[in-house]
Amino acid sequence: MNLTLLDRDQLEAILLNPSSEAAQPLVCSDNAVVAYLPVPATARDGRLRHVLAAAHELLTRIAAEAIRGRSLIDSPTVMKDFLRVYFAGAERETFVVVFLDANHRVIEVEELFAGTLTQTSVYPREVVKRALHFNAAAVCLSHVHPSSQTEPSRADEALTSALRQALSLIDVRVIDHIIVAANGSSLTSMAERGLL
Secondary structure (H helix, E strand, O other): OEHHHOOHHHHHHHHHOHHHOOOOOOEOOOHHHHHHOOOOOOHHHHHHHHHHHHHHHHHHHHHHHHHEOOEOOOOHHHHHHHHHHHOOOOOOOEEEEEEEOOOOEEEEEEEEEEOOOOOOOOOHHHHHHHHHHOOOOEEEEEEEEOOOOOOOOHHHHHHHHHHHHHHHOOOOEEEEEEEEEOOOOOEEEOOOOOOO
16 A cells, blocks of 8 residues: 555545554555565554554644644744654655745655665756756755755755756755764755855
8 A cells, every 4th residue: 555645534444443444565655665575474463554654644644734824034943843753763864845835835855865874866957857847936955864864965065056056047046955873863954054
């Protein structure tokens, strides 16, 4: 069952009415990740993993709804707290873009790319397409480091530079690129570090 395709009622049913749901193996947003996850030792472990994944999916949706329309200029800690929740327990690198209007209010949050334990491929063309789709004036980029090391790598800096250049062609500003530890212990804002 692909949890990202379920609506809120279906996710709540997994959490609140577990007996009505047949025990199924966990399948995350794409099948590639299944190869990286250990096989549950028991059916109970498999069911627990499935329920926890459903809870995390529901929590991230609720958190995304809560920040939609909020200004990030007034409270940058809201974005950081949201990203900690969004990436909690991540087992592979994923790249998220938060699309903002001219007043830096959140229009939408989208996970655009997913990779492996240590890397993900990000395509500037796709980020530009989505920015145009949402008529965004600015974006906040973010990705998770499952290793929990949040120091920006040279690849992170090069990617941010490439995205800034591509987005500047359509008058979209990159306000930050935040790297988050999967365990939520730390995050690094490239803007705060003076790397933007």
